[in-house]
Amino acid sequence: MNLSSHLLEAAVKEFSKLPGIGKKTALRLVLHLLKQEQTEVANFSDTISRMRKEIKFCKNCFNISDQERCTICTQASRKRGIVCVVESIRDVIAIESTEQYNGLYHVLNGVISPLDGIGPDQLTIESLTSRVVEEDIKEVVFALSPTIQGDTTIYYIRKKLNKPDLRFTTIARGISFGGELEYADEMTLAKSIRNRLPVDSYIQ
Amino acid sequence: MNLSSHLLEAAVKEFSKLPGIGKKTALRLVLHLLKQEQTEVANFSDTISRMRKEIKFCKNCFNISDQERCTICTQASRKRGIVCVVESIRDVIAIESTEQYNGLYHVLNGVISPLDGIGPDQLTIESLTSRVVEEDIKEVVFALSPTIQGDTTIYYIRKKLNKPDLRFTTIARGISFGGELEYADEMTLAKSIRNRLPVDSYIQ
Secondary structure: OOOOOHHHHHHHHHHOOOOOOOHHHHHHHHHHHHHOOHHHHHHHHHHHHHHHHHOEEOOOOOOEEOOOOOHHHHOOOOOOOEEEEEOOHHHHHHHHHHOOOOOEEEEOOOOOEHHHOEOHHHOOHHHHHHHHHHOOOOEEEEEOOOOHHHHHHHHHHHHHOOOOOOEEEEOOOOOOOOOOHHHOOHHHHHHHHHOOOOHHHHHO | OOOOOHHHHHHHHHHOOOOOOOHHHHHHHHHHHHHOOHHHHHHHHHHHHHHHHHOEEOOOOOOEEOOOOOHHHHOOOOOOOEEEEEOOHHHHHHHHHHOOOOOEEEEOOOOOEHHHOEOHHHOOHHHHHHHHHHOOOOEEEEEOOOOHHHHHHHHHHHHHOOOOOOEEEEOOOOOOOOOOHHHOOHHHHHHHHHOOOOHHHHHO
């Protein structure tokens, strides 16, 4: 794309670095910003750079936060003693938006994946181990992707946390709502038959 | 969406103001930026705000430019005496990327549309009229949308520019490449039959 302005070209280039945004979309976004008031655009760019500069990660659970400790860890109404282990911040947001979980979180910042060079030391497992003891955790809920890497991570953490009476659970796997049975893969169908639930718990 | 950080929330809000970007995409983009180096993100936001602040519009043709006059108007290799009238900067970019046109441009900044409250005075028609005389334009190429508004604008400009020997042309309308004949609308098909071309010019 040959644009008559270097300033415009630079802005398009910056936008097209973002995931899922190609040159044409980037141009559309930049031309949109060009039509906005200067203060609006200044606000846009300030908010972005401030966010990157000032955002913190919770020292306890590694969720994003404006403070040393995130609003989930400090919220009084949260149930203590139960911690949900997730791969990334995004999973925290996804689970929070269901409004079905009222416990604490622990963000691993990835899963164990030797092929990608990610070992247990790069994750926040060490910190999880101390939390389980210090915060007297009774249940660890694994909400990791159903992949070999996810399963390996569950296996590793379980071995590490050998505290008596600690309960380990995982989010339910099965046929998703709206999913057609005949198109479900065998593995999912097999697991969902094996782990069948009483109808009462389903309707509730 | 309930996020544990106000900084993150503000950034997501800013991104979702952009056209075609919803809350989920905005969150994805923000989380991507969060993973980048701080200097990278600062660069992103500086480029955007600088672009909005410093960009100019060419005094001659109203195309975007870094200077008083755009690179198209000042380029020596450009053919003088022919001006292509377009609605917006975007059309200039689209035509330029075909590499089939080597003349000048004139950006109207819209088309006449009484329903939207846009009259000839809000457009750059006055300036076009003077350019035609001053720059001794021989041909005006209309590259406007084939709508009633576009046609009205063509009609109005033609009436205004009553210079003898001035040639008026419009970009060809017809069945687009890859378009199926049977699915083309009647209007387009009718016009493309009436304005049929010698096969030689088509193959070329």
